[in-house]
Amino acid sequence: xxxxxxxxxxxxxxxxxxRTAELVRLxxxxxxxxxxxxxxxxxxxxxAVGDAVAERLSGGGLTRxxxxxxxxxxxxxGQDSRLPYDPRADPTTQVRQSFESSLAHLRTxxxxxxxxxxxxxxxxxxxxDWAVWRAMEELQRAGKARLIGVSNVSLAQLxxxxxxxxVKPAFVQNRCFAxxxxxxxxxxxxxxxxxxxxxxxxxxxxxxxxxxxxxxxAAKRTGRTPAQVVxxxxxxxxxxxxxxxxxxxxxxxxxxxxxxxxxxxxxAAIEECGPG
Numbered sequence: 001x002x003x004x005x006x007x008x009x010x011x012x013x014x015x016x017x018x019r020t021a022e023l024v025r026l027x028x029x030x031x032x033x034x035x036x037x038x039x040x041x042x043x044x045x046x047x048a049v050g051d052a053v054a055e056r057l058s059g060g061g062l063t064r065x066x067x068x069x070x071x072x073x074x075x076x077x078g079q080d081s082r083l084p085y086d087p088r089a090d091p092t093t094q095v096r097q098s099f100e101s102s103l104a105h106l107r108t109x110x111x112x113x114x115x116x117x118x119x120x121x122x123x124x125x126x127x128x129d130w131a132v133w134r135a136m137e138e139l140q141r142a143g144k145a146r147l148i149g150v151s152n153v154s155l156a157q158l159x160x161x162x163x164x165x166x167v168k169p170a171f172v173q174n175r176c177f178a179x180x181x182x183x184x185x186x187x188x189x190x191x192x193x194x195x196x197x198x199x200x201x202x203x204x205x206x207x208x209x210x211x212x213x214x215x216x217x218a219a220k221r222t223g224r225t226p227a228q229v230v231x232x233x234x235x236x237x238x239x240x241x242x243x244x245x246x247x248x249x250x251x252x253x254x255x256x257x258x259x260x261x262x263x264x265x266x267x268a269a270i271e272e273c274g275p276g
Contacts, residue, residue, distance in 0.1 A: 006113070006147075006171075007034035007068050008235060009255060012200060012244040013049050014038070020048035021055075023246055028056050030251035036173075036198075036242055038072035038117055039102045041082035046071060050106040070113035070171075071102045072151065073132060075120050091128050095135035099144070113171060114145035118152030125160045137167040149173065149195075155185045162193055173198035173242075178209035178274030182237070191238065200242040202230055206274075214269035222260050231257040233270045 011027040013020055013035060024035060035053070038044045053069070056062055073095050076087055085097035102111065114136055119129045139145040149171030150161055162168055172190050176183045176199035183199065190197040209215060210226040218229045231254055234241040243254045262270070 006196060006240060007032075008240065008258070009231075010034040010036045010068075010070070010198065010240060010242045011251075012036045012242040013045075014043045014244060016048075016244075016246070017045060019246065020045040021052040024049050024052035025056065026248050027251055028052070028062075030248060031255050032251070033066055034068035034070070036070045036200075037106075038074055038115075039084045039098045039105065040072065040074040040079055040117065041084075042074075042078070042080040046102060047105040050108075054107045064108065068112045069106055069108060070115060071106065071111055072115040072117040073098050073136065074117040075128070075132065077120055078117055091131035092135040095132055095139070099139055103144075110144050110146060112145075113147045113149060114139060115149045115151050115171060115173060118150070119157050119161075123154065123156065125157055125164075129161075130164070133161065133165060137165065140167045147171065149198075151198075153186070155189060158186060158189055158195075162189075162195070168193070169195055171196050171198055171240075173200060175199075175201045175205055176234075176239070177201075178206045178212075181271060181274065182234075182239075184271075187237075187239070196240055197238070198240045198242060199234055200244075202234060202241055203227055203243075206230070209270075209273050212270075212273040214266070214273040218262055218266040218270065221266075222262070224256075224260060225253060228253055228257050228260075229262070229270070232260060232262055233267060236262055236267055237271070 011032040016023050037046045037049045039046050084101040085094040120126050136148045140148045147170035149169045151173040174183050187197045215226045215229050219226050231241050
């Protein structure tokens with residue numbers, strides 16, 4: 001079966017804790033159909049995402065095929081003591097254990113996207129990372145993960161992973177800073193290699209950009225909020241943005257970024273609005 005296309009907007013479920021299920025329900029009500037989580041109890045409650053999704057699916061009116069569920073494998077360095085795998089096991093076994101736990105949490109037979117939460121080293125790609133990636137490739141080939149990707153990755157690491165992989169990453173998910181041209185170099189490589197770039201922390205990492213003249217001018221012309229302008233900018237430059245808002249009003253406003261367009265001059269100005 002061919003993978004379902006990725007939605008144009010993802011709802012991120014990090015740092016929601018006891019409100020996770022409630023907020024996923026609200027996001028579904030607002031119109032979100034793509035959800036990003038991780039089997040990393042330190043920052044996510046993956047099982048609560050599954051609870052909310054299962055509740056909505058059981059009520060009818062929505063099918064699993066209409067949803068895009070993305071989760072992640074997180075290595076030991078990114079976890080706390082609540083591990084989804086045996087810390088003594090080899091990386092391949094850890095991936096398999098974490099993945100099966102994710103399927104149980106999300107109450108699904110497959111995930112639409114499975115992402116390496118980040119290389120284990122700040123620079124370079126370790127033997128452990130390659131073992132993890134090969135295990136993820138096997139999950140993709142088996143149809144259990146429709147697509148695979150990598151998060152928190154540098155330009156150099158992405159080149160190595162792409163060039164050395166059998167199953168190429170379909171996604172890159174990075175924290176996106178205006179100060180780096182909205183991760184311009186990584187986005188350019190993604191465009192060159194046919195990888196879809198997912199940007200997170202577009203608002204929280206970019207307070208100065210949201211207050212910049214470029215964003216303010218576009219917001220005034222369109223009658224939209226600075227946040228909507230940033231999300232519209234992301235969409236128009238080919239990015240798949242994530243939002244993690246806990247406000248139902250902001251959820252609806254974020255999705256309303258599809259309802260207007262920025263002019264080429266505005267896109268260019270926002271592209272360069274980062275400090276430095």
